[in-house]
Amino acid sequence: AQSVAQPEDQVNVAEGNPLTVKCTYSVSGNPYLFWYVQYPNRGLQFLLKYITGDNLVKGSYGFEAEFNKSQTSFHLKKPSALVSDSALYFCAVRDAAAGNKLTFGGGTRVLVKP
Amino acid sequence: GAGVSQTPSNKVTEKGKYVELRCDPISGHTALYWYRQSLGQGPEFLIYFQGTGAADDSGLPNDRFFAVRPEGSVSTLKIQRTERGDSAVYLCASSLRAGGTYEQYFGPGTRLTVT
Numbered sequence: 001a002q003s004v005a006q007p008e009d010q011v012n013v014a015e016g017n018p019l020t021v022k023c024t025y026s027v028s029g030n031p032y033l034f035w036y037v038q039y040p041n042r043g044l045q046f047l048l049k050y051i052t053g054d055n056l057v058k059g060s061y062g063f064e065a066e067f068n069k070s071q072t073s074f075h076l077k078k079p080s081a082l083v084s085d086s087a088l089y090f091c092a093v094r095d096a097a098a099g100n101k102l103t104f105g106g107g108t109r110v111l112v113k114p
Numbered sequence: 115g116a117g118v119s120q121t122p123s124n125k126v127t128e129k130g131k132y133v134e135l136r137c138d139p140i141s142g143h144t145a146l147y148w149y150r151q152s153l154g155q156g157p158e159f160l161i162y163f164q165g166t167g168a169a170d171d172s173g174l175p176n177d178r179f180f181a182v183r184p185e186g187s188v189s190t191l192k193i194q195r196t197e198r199g200d201s202a203v204y205l206c207a208s209s210l211r212a213g214g215t216y217e218q219y220f221g222p223g224t225r226l227t228v229t
Contacts, residue, residue, distance in 0.1 A: 004156075034217060043118070043205065043220040044157070051215040090156050099170055100145070100213045104156030 002027045002095045006105035013112055019081040021108045023074045023091030032094040033074040034102065035065055037087050044090065050074060061085070081112045116140065118221035120206050126227045127196055135191040135224045139208030146189050147218055148181055149205040157205055163189060164212040196228045 003026045013019050025031055032051055036044040048059025055067045065076045074091060088109050092102040119138040127133050139146050145164055149157035159173040163183045171181075178196075183189040193200055203225050207218035 032215065036220070041222070043222040044207075046217045046219060049215070049217055092156075100162055101147070101159040101170060101173065102149075102157075102218060103159070106154075106156050 002031075002093050002103045004091050004093050004103055004105035006089075006091055006108045008108050009106075010109040010111065013081050013110070015083050015112050015114050016080050019076075019078040019085065019110065019112070021076040021089050021091075021110060023076065023105060024072050025074060025091070025093040026072060027093055027095040029095050029097035031072075031074075032096055033065075033067060034092040034094075035059065035063070035074075035076050036090045036092065036104075038090065038107075039087050047076070047089075081110075083112050083114055086110055086112045118206055118208055118219055120204075120221040120224050122224060123222065124225045124227075126229060128229055129196060129198060131196050133193050133196055133226065135193075135204050135226070137189045137191070137206030137208075137221060139187065139189070139206070140219055143208035143210055143219075144186070145209045145212035145216070145218075146183060147207040147209075148189070148191050149207065151203045151205055151223070153202075160191070162212065169212065193226075196226075198228050201226055201228045 005024045034049045035047040050067045058064045091105045121136045147162040148160040151157045161171040166186045178194045180192045203223040205223045207220045209216040209218045
């Protein structure tokens with residue numbers, strides 16, 4: 001079985017400050033990891049993914065994520081948050097050896113204050 | 115290019131009625147997925163298609179739920195004898211291929227309300 005945990009329901013950060021959204025995962029085999037963002041009344045938008053290789057992955061809108069195998073984590077980061085980054089963020093995992101469905105975490109709401 | 119589209123955007127129905135939700139994937143994408151997102155939760159997998167066939171339907175909650183993709187493009191999710199607990203946003207996604215490293219691209223969803 002595969003699972004994802006996002007321990008924080010909400011993250012508050014001031015504009016211009018670093019933003020981190022936490023994610024830990026559990027899979028039997030090798031993980032494929034994804035981050036999506038959801039704006040109100042819109043579908044999920046793909047931000048970035050980790051498949052293999054470099055543990056630091058860069059994605060859209062200045063976001064990056066670091067894969068840590070020993071801690072089974074894939075935290076999302078942005079060096080300088082913008083008010084427009086306020087949204088709902090989802091981490092997802094796919095077990096490379098166990099099919100094609102994504103398992104999502106419960107989501108973390110990010111609020112960036114001016 | 116055009117993204118994944120879903121119709122209707124909102125559907126209100128009475129308990130016990132039958133509903134159909136439609137998904138148009140990105141052109142050329144062979145894999146299509148259905149998820150259900152309840153309020154305050156992450157999406158939950160329902161079913162996915164590779165071409166015309168359902169490759170994994172393990173997420174369908176019961177036999178009231180059924181999905182088809184007869185020509186390998188548009189898909190319809192069908193719910194019989196709807197219940198209030200079926201109320202959720204139903205999301206469709208597509209990817210170039212199934213499996214491997216391909217990310218899924220999501221539509222805006224259909225908000226289903228069962229009264």
